[in-house]
Amino acid sequence: MRVAVLGIDTATPRGSVALASQEGILTTAALLERGAHARDLVPSIDRLLAEAGLRPADLQALVVTVGPGSFTGVRVGLATAKGFAYALDVPLAGLSTLEALARATTPEGTGTAPALCAAIEAGRGEVYAALFGTEAGEAIRETADRSYRPADLARLLRPGTRVVGDAASTVGRAAREEGRDVQVIESWPLLAGALALWGCRTQPPGARYLPGQPPPNYVRPSDAEASRR
8 A cells, every 4th residue: 555655855955855644744854955966866765765664666646846946956856756656657746846835834723824925046136936825734825936036026025924935035135125024034944844745635545647747837947048048
């Protein structure tokens, strides 16, 4: 019987892998920060499974971050996850990096928490961001993933919005300059656990691999693609 979901995040500098079941997260491992994910990812998954006493055949689904984030990291994560899912004939789901970040930092509980802005550095003087509400421990998406100038994003934030991610300080400074009162949360959680838990809730046992899915979520062209255009 397949009993676990594997979460894979290589889209962020603090990549990670995790296993979860219906009872919760079983085990999590960080990938070497800014390391060679193409080289390290599969051995890390093998070690994670061994630590949990599981085999690849025990996986009922995989979930991977599809971006935005590192273009190379997104490609490595998707290629590896698709290879596993194809070989095991289990479903592979993709989750936005920003939504995974929001889910990883949403406080547990039954009440309604302040609005949440997930923001990560995008280069070119921009950040990738999306806005979320939070209710009963769930992140509720309010806007699509987009790239913003920090000042433009700051003008969209409601008072008290929690800003999380490696661009939180950048957005916080812009918000102060715009006279917006926001909460800056600089800690960066590992995302793979949130991915695996989400997969446990959304991927039904016995489902099969759907070739070609999921697509990447780059949000904007890479620097090389932009130069060619």
